[in-house]
Amino acid sequence: MLKQEQILEIFEDSGALLHGHFRLTSGRHSGEYIQCAQVLQYPEYTEALCEHMAESFVDDDVDLVIGPAMGGVTLSYEMARQLGVASLFTERVDNKMLLRRNFYIPEGARVLVVEDVTTTGGSIREVIELVRAAGGVVVGTAVLVDRTNGELDLGVDKSVSALSLSVQSFEPDACPLCQEGLPIEKPGSRKE
Ligand SMILES: [Zn+2]
Numbered sequence: 001m002l003k004q005e006q007i008l009e010i011f012e013d014s015g016a017l018l019h020g021h022f023r024l025t026s027g028r029h030s031g032e033y034i035q036c037a038q039v040l041q042y043p044e045y046t047e048a049l050c051e052h053m054a055e056s057f058v059d060d061d062v063d064l065v066i067g068p069a070m071g072g073v074t075l076s077y078e079m080a081r082q083l084g085v086a087s088l089f090t091e092r093v094d095n096k097m098l099l100r101r102n103f104y105i106p107e108g109a110r111v112l113v114v115e116d117v118t119t120t121g122g123s124i125r126e127v128i129e130l131v132r133a134a135g136g137v138v139v140g141t142a143v144l145v146d147r148t149n150g151e152l153d154l155g156v157d158k159s160v161s162a163l164s165l166s167v168q169s170f171e172p173d174a175c176p177l178c179q180e181g182l183p184i185e186k187p188g189s190r191k192e
Pocket residue numbers: 021029030172175176177178179184
């Protein structure tokens with residue numbers, strides 16, 4: 001098992017977790033910015049983080065792993081590789097979460113649902129519903145970054161995350177970082 005400090009170090013070293021003063025795509029401001037693709041681009045980091053989470057599911061007789069595209073694809077693949085099972089992914093088409101490409105969930109299959117980052121849990125909930133509607137059994141969820149700091153209840157028996165954080169964001173006119181006069185940056189504009 002990795003220690004929480006080691007996990008934080010992986011996220012910071014890879015540029016997946018930035019500290020500063022950011023304008024998010026929502027227009028809100030935040031002192032932290034998370035971009036999971038930055039850590040998932042490194043197979044050795046992905047392997048270590050998935051190994052950390054997969055340990056919780058080795059005795060659960062998982063039949064397959066599934067996650068929502070794009071963020072869940074790499075994660076699903078590496079979790080599945082470590083558990084020695086198949087990796088599927090769902091896709092959102094016209095705002096509906098679907099299983100495409102002839103992917104199939106057998107009746108009674110024991111399924112681990114994964115996601116890169118959860119804030120409201122919208123996508124992962126839709127995947128859980130899709131699995132259940134297909135007759136699969138959701139054994140649990142594994143989320144790389146839980147931005148709700150463990151507050152999110154996905155209605156499953158076992159939920160694990162590699163990193164659990166509460167990321168605060170502010171309306172621009174109520175942003176304490178603006179009030180401190182800290183220059184704002186758009187995530188990804190930083191050269192390091
Ligand atoms: Zn601000």
